[in-house]
Amino acid sequence: MTDFFKGVAPVRFEGPSSTNPLAYRHYNKDELVLGKRMEDHIRPAVAYWHTFAWEGGDPFGGRTFARPWHDKGMDGARLKADIAFEFFDLLDIPFFCFHDVDVAPEGDSLAESNRNLRAITDIFARKMEKSRTRLLWGTANLFANRRYMAGAATNPDPYVFAYAAGQVRTMLEITHELGGANYVLWGGREGYETLLNTNLKQEQDQAARFLSLVVEHARKIGYKGTLLIEPKPQEPTKHQYDYDVATVYGFLKTYGLEKDVKVNIEVGHAFLAGHSFEHELAVARSLGILGSVDANRNDLQSGWDTDQFPNNPGEMALAFYQILKNGGLGNGGFNFDAKVRRQSLDPADLLHGHIGGLDTLARGLKGAAAMLEDGTYDRVIEERYAGWKEKGAAAMLSGGRTLAQIADWVDADNINPQPKSGQQEYLENLVNRFV
Template sequence: MSILSPEMSSFAPSSKKQKTTISKSDGPFFSDIGKIEYKPDAGPEQTLVFKHYNAKEVVMGRTMEDWLRFSVCFWHSFRGTGADAFGFPTIDRPWDDGTHSMENAKRRLRAAFEFFARLGNKYWTFHDRDIAPEGSTLAESNANLDEMVDLAYDLQRQKGVKLLWVTCNLFAHSRYMNGAATNPDAHVSIYAAAQVKKGLEIAHRLGAENFVFWGGREGYQSLLNTDIRAELDHMAAFFRMVVAYKHKIGFKGQLLIEPKAKEPTRHQYDYDVQTVMSFLHQYDLSQHFKINVEPNHTTLAGHPYEHDIQLASAYGFLGSVDANTGSPDLGWDTDQFPMDIRNCTVVMKIIMEQGGLSPGGLNFDAKVRRESVAVEDLFIAHIGAMDAFARGLRNAANIISDGHMKTALENRYTSWGSGLGARIKKGEATLEDCEKYIMQKGDPSHTSGKQEHFEAMLNYYL
């Protein structure tokens, strides 16, 4: 998730900030772009068609649409302005007049659903503060949300689009500069809890299939002024209130935590999947939460692209994926659209082997580049990423069906399937048994890891 998109207009030049009203169309907003079609024979210059994503195509017993469960995120696609930490906004959308009015918020939402209809995705995601302006009081903010949620409810029904998940923005406002659930000031944490209460209610109202927690400022800048144990204890207490209220209102959605290693704090308490799993087990919350993995965050933690997805899946914690990528050479969270076929293939192999992501999905938590200012770029970015994952899906299906990579992997661990290896796995062996075995068998031989063999096999399917 971006920490900047909804708020970056405040960094605009003063001349732009003085403009309070800009006349904008009420739609249609994409009249020159029709519904995106599947044209497998289209040439490389035709980027406003699907060349690989065929929603109803059946792959290993399910449609592509069902396996992939694509979702468009509202914040990057309809609140993003191209601004970054080093520059002012570059993107001027026909549906956005630059104000924080309810009229502008409604126009943005209508534009988003027009986009969904043309793209053909079945899911969307948003932060509470993305869709409704924050008021001067919590009551005013909640009233704005209620009005926007009523519109979203109607648009979902009209367009046949569902809500993959909701999350609360507990990081952008200055009140959260020292964190939300982990803030040293209990008053701030209480405000965050009240905000999440409303978030769960609107998620329930809109039929969200998940609810995500991204701890944007749940971490520290310096250990000198931080009581780590107290802050983690407070975060666990916060999540216990969430679980209790979820059950109280009858919300059936899956609760998800999204790891991130760094940015904006020096250290985030949700550093990576292994850290989150440890936290959940430590505080007896593991039965209530799964994990929303963002691979761009995985690489920020110094891991390979698919590491967190693989680890979460191995332990039954993989709930959803924020489908994006980054530029590891830059070292920060760039939220790019995923176009790498190798990465999409290994991710889909993991997802298919665990039986799918439902009720999670592949949410495009990604933004067009600052320089990609044309409206059609927004379509092309999503189309390219959807095609990349469609190719990854087909590749993964072939890998799984052929079984060569699975067999090769299993062969590396055959010694654990019988004899003393099997007894160790079952907890039936002792250190004395191990010593006796070595005295009889001697030193182990060198066994090749065959990394290059595995890499070559993967390349065959790409």
């Protein structure tokens, strides 16, 4: 055991009346919600990068955290792994997620980087034998190194494409070996900064070929997990090809990959795309590609992705409503792609962030379940579209009437529809009743 969390007791559920800041007040992993354990609905995960690899910097200043593993190479990486699993045990959390470069330093070649990575993931494998924490998903960092300044799969240099393929091959195989439920491809720089030097069609063809190679290799090695793309509209590039869920689906459909890949939706990315989290979940559900979720929030006064812990139960109730209507997240879960603020220096701050986030998710889940059990919200939506079940309307939708036949029907029956209230204020109040 290390002494990083010295004196901190394991976090337990103590109920809403608890005043213990290091206890769950709403997240009770074994509580049944709609006949299913709360933990099995949420499937929460710790993000290795924000929790252990982030140094507290921002666009105007560098490191503020003084972690004992900083600047210590492979020895630091081993210590970081020890502390990470202690943290998982303290939180009693079932999953974690990581990029390759989060866990081990890059070497002078891909081969050396992969040796470093394998040395640490071998430690993960041994620790997972004694821990209940499992891998929700793995991914490769194809954006931080300067070689990826013009993208990875979409880079104009084919050798960068090849290097990225080598990174993904190893990370996909490690994810498979560790029993990872999903593999995520996040194109942090798969986009353009200016169209003056960009061939859009060439770059999107490259992205599709890269994704096809990943699908093929996953099948070859027998990986049964879900492959996911994480949409993001901008930051750091001016425009990214995976702008939002609808854009990703259009891309997948164009290249015949819509049955092979789903989406991992992040709250902050939805916001940057001009959408709500609920919107992105609803679109993914309607298209059949909802896979997993990154739980966080943005500061509404800032124009970038601030990755703060979720704290809005009402927002999460609407999110869980979409997830429950989807039948859950399957292999997916809620990854806390969130980081403490750069002034939150104490180890306990890491616990506070995750505890608050889990309590928020628990309240959102129970609110959504109560909405479904009550049934009022569903009935309002069903009644709003009830007219489409009538014979004439159904014929329009099914293709049973031509445009001319529809127009003749309006004339023959003297159809003169009058507007009806959308009841938005009532519905907002209705949702708040259950939060």
